[in-house]
Amino acid sequence: AQRVTQPEKLLSVFKGAPVELKCNYSYSGSPELFWYVQYSRQRLQLLLRHISRESIKGFTADLNKGETSFHLKKPFAQEEDSAMYYCALRRGGKLIFGQGTELSVKP
Amino acid sequence: DAGVIQSPRHEVTEMGQEVTLRCKPISGHNSLFWYRQTMMRGLELLIYFNNNVPIDDSGMPEDRFSAKMPNASFSTLKIQPSEPRDSAVYFCASTRDVPNYGYTFGSGTRLTVV
Numbered sequence: 001a002q003r004v005t006q007p008e009k010l011l012s013v014f015k016g017a018p019v020e021l022k023c024n025y026s027y028s029g030s031p032e033l034f035w036y037v038q039y040s041r042q043r044l045q046l047l048l049r050h051i052s053r054e055s056i057k058g059f060t061a062d063l064n065k066g067e068t069s070f071h072l073k074k075p076f077a078q079e080e081d082s083a084m085y086y087c088a089l090r091r092g093g094k095l096i097f098g099q100g101t102e103l104s105v106k107p
Numbered sequence: 108d109a110g111v112i113q114s115p116r117h118e119v120t121e122m123g124q125e126v127t128l129r130c131k132p133i134s135g136h137n138s139l140f141w142y143r144q145t146m147m148r149g150l151e152l153l154i155y156f157n158n159n160v161p162i163d164d165s166g167m168p169e170d171r172f173s174a175k176m177p178n179a180s181f182s183t184l185k186i187q188p189s190e191p192r193d194s195a196v197y198f199c200a201s202t203r204d205v206p207n208y209g210y211t212f213g214s215g216t217r218l219t220v221v
Contacts, residue, residue, distance in 0.1 A: 032207050044198065046209040086150065093138060093157060095200075095210055097150040 003027075004089050006098035013077050014106050021072040021101045023061075023087030032090040033070045035061055036097075039083045047085070048072070057081070077105045113199050113213035120220055125187040128216045131180055132201030140210065141174055141184050142198040150198075156182065157204065189220045 003026045013019055025031055033050040047056055050063040050070060061072045070087060082105045087098040112131040120126050132139045140155040154164040156176045164174070171190070176182040186193055196217050200210040 034209055036212075043214045044200075044210075044212040046211070049207055049209055051207040090207075093162060093204065094152060094155060095140070096152075099149045 004087050004096055004098035006085075006087055006101050008101045009099070010102045010104065012104040012106065015079055016076050019072075019074045019077045019081070019103065019105075021085050021087075021103065023070045023072065023098060025068050025070065025087075025089050027068075027089060027091060029091075031063070031065075031070075033061075033063060034088045034090065034095070035059070035070075035072050036086045036088060037083050038086065038100075044086065077103075079105045079107055081105050111199055111201050111211050111213035113197075113216050115216060116214060117217045118219070120189055120218075122190055122220055123188045124220075125185065126189045126193075126218060126220075128184040128197050128199075128218070130182045130184070130199030130213060132182070132199070133211055134180065136201035136203050136211070137179070138202050138204055139176060139182050140200045140202075141182070142200065144196045144198060144215070145194075153184070153197075186218075189218075191220045194218055194220050 005024045007022055035047040036044045037047045038044045048061050059074045061070055063070050084100045084102050086100045089096045114129045138157050141153040143151045153166045154174045159176045174184045196215045198215045199213045202208055202210045
């Protein structure tokens, strides 16, 4: 079965520190992977997709098929990065979400 | 582009009442999804439509929940009768049936059943 695992419910860092939000997936084919961000009580917004290999708001994510991972990284966290982050796998038309990681960036 | 539009933004209702949530997807998107978000269970896919046809409703909790998509620009999620455990934020999302095309989410409806 396709599954997305985000092992950390909460990640707390200080401003300026590096951040890595972990995401592992289980899927036998070629995955379509995304990161979504949800700021306090707002809609989910698409942050990154693996196919585009882009950097958005300083975040990057690299697909590692060997480790079946798609970790989200940022070298220097900012307070405005505090939010819920969801990793998602698209399969069969459906978007399957992980449980989410709450990132808290302290001043 | 106004994005995915959901109404109402907030709904407070009494147990046993019927609740109807509404969604207008982005024009040109041919897939529509209803998700429920709670602290305990995170984001759960309830049902999704492709070209107005329900494809997978395995996430619908029970017969009290029903969803329709009468045309490409409108969908409803109905709960009848509502129960306190239905309290959650309900999100609608739409996308195109294209590889690696992201979903666009609405602002959600915060439902409270008392």
